[in-house]
Amino acid sequence: MIEKLNDEERAVALAGLPEWGGVAEPDGISRSFSFGNFVEAFGFMTKVALLAEKADHHPEWSNVYGRVEIMLTTHDAGGLSQRDIDLATAINALAA
Amino acid sequence: MIEKLNDEERAVALAGLPEWGGVAEPDGISRSFSFGNFVEAFGFMTKVALLAEKADHHPEWSNVYGRVEIMLTTHDAGGLSQRDIDLATAINALAA
Numbered sequence: 001m002i003e004k005l006n007d008e009e010r011a012v013a014l015a016g017l018p019e020w021g022g023v024a025e026p027d028g029i030s031r032s033f034s035f036g037n038f039v040e041a042f043g044f045m046t047k048v049a050l051l052a053e054k055a056d057h058h059p060e061w062s063n064v065y066g067r068v069e070i071m072l073t074t075h076d077a078g079g080l081s082q083r084d085i086d087l088a089t090a091i092n093a094l095a096a
Numbered sequence: 097m098i099e100k101l102n103d104e105e106r107a108v109a110l111a112g113l114p115e116w117g118g119v120a121e122p123d124g125i126s127r128s129f130s131f132g133n134f135v136e137a138f139g140f141m142t143k144v145a146l147l148a149e150k151a152d153h154h155p156e157w158s159n160v161y162g163r164v165e166i167m168l169t170t171h172d173a174g175g176l177s178q179r180d181i182d183l184a185t186a187i188n189a190l191a192a
Contacts, residue, residue: 038154042145049138058134062158 028073
């Protein structure tokens, strides 16, 4: 069973993910991405989808044309877990 | 320039799309889709993305695991237009 990060673990993890902001309900993290058009945005989403499926950890996300909003939380843990940190780190690498 | 549907056109169009509900802000239509897992949901989204890009008319949409919510509106027309009806009809055919 995956556990929610404690305050210290969370602080350390989020210090390494400055592009991601905290979300209160549900407890998680989110980041917005902007692309020049829909093809680029959906291409990015496709890469994220493959990562997510491989990790068996899926985002809550939305898209409007070139904009993608991703929110990560771990329902099984009742909040932010290492799985979210790992997926956010992998998504950052894709977007870099 | 594409125009917003008038009341009569809208009534006729929506009568043919009973699965879609009206949205007030922005003026448009929405439908929810449920799939058994993320792979099926994202596979459906990929098909919709290709249709949307071909039509040069893109959805506002979100996904959580097996659930996909699609909202269609035409910003250039300030509301629901024939483009939304055409895309909704094509999406229905995919989902059938």
